[in-house]
Amino acid sequence: MQFVSPLTRGRLVRRYKRFLADVALEDGQEITAHCPNPGAMLGLNAPGLPVWLSRSPDPKRKLAHTLELVEADGGLVGVNTMHPNRLVAEALAEDRLAELTGYATHRREVRFGAASRVDFLLEGADARRCWLEVKNCHLMRGGGLAEFPDCVAARSAKHLRELAAMAQAGDRAVVVFVIQRTDCDRFAACADLDPVFAQTLAAVRQQGVEVYAYACDISPDTVRLSRPVAVI
Structure with a gap:
């Protein structure tokens, strides 16, 4: 499965309300991304963890970014349950x-x-x-x-x-x-x-x-x- 567009790297600020994540991008911007994961995300939701986001080209989406990957335990972990x-x-x-x-x-x-x-x-x-x-x-x-x-x-x-x-x-x-x-x-x-x-x-x-x-x-x-x- 190929990501439809290049992913953007940032750092997790917080994950909350199950489906929301605030992320600080490497350019200094802070955005709210969709977190497609209803689980607890144990070990993958700590503030400061490096994360990777996709961006939807759909201008009608309320949240353009989606949380896709988390860097943890020395590797990449997929968190998108879709x-x-x-x-x-x-x-x-x-x-x-x-x-x-x-x-x-x-x-x-x-x-x-x-x-x-x-x-x-x-x-x-x-x-x-x-x-x-x-x-x-x-x-x-x-x-x-x-x-x-x-x-x-x-x-x-x-x-x-x-x-x-x-x-x-x-x-x-x-x-x-x-x-x-x-x-x-x-x-x-x-x-x-x-x-x-x-x-x-x-x-x-x-x-x-x-x-x-x-x-x-x-x-x-x-x-x-x-x-x-x-x-x-």
Whole structure:
């Protein structure tokens, strides 16, 4: 995934009201940017951290800038939660996900479960239907271990239970955690921040839901799904 325009570097002044971030640009200007991330952003919201912003060409947008990347732990971390679905769509189109090859169509936002929409429904003549949910992950507290979620994620737990129902009905059901970091080699559910989610993930794996995690290559120009990491 290529950023549509060159990113602008600055320093985070504060992140607040979940979706707003004040940033001091390198030219001395201070702006308010859209922060497309409803999570806690633990370790990525400290004032003074270097950040990278995109700028929309749409003159009607209330906030022209969007917070895209944070420099933390010696590398770049993607915080835009809109990107993982795009990254997976790109990888599916290029047949780069070894676990999800052989499907002729990749439909997006298909209704399933109790008033929900699954991120992707994969279908092919010689394969079982595959219900695919994508989750963004950017928390790493040490040791190369990526964790999800970084706050209570009741809606995500609900999605897991809906996937389990599809698996029990005979279809494939898959959740892919997209780790928008380059410094992780393992993934685990974050049991101390959301024990219900961790318990639910363990339970649905026993019910047939497949769980995968992929790290990304990240630069100020591109973000790309790159390599699988171990799920523990």
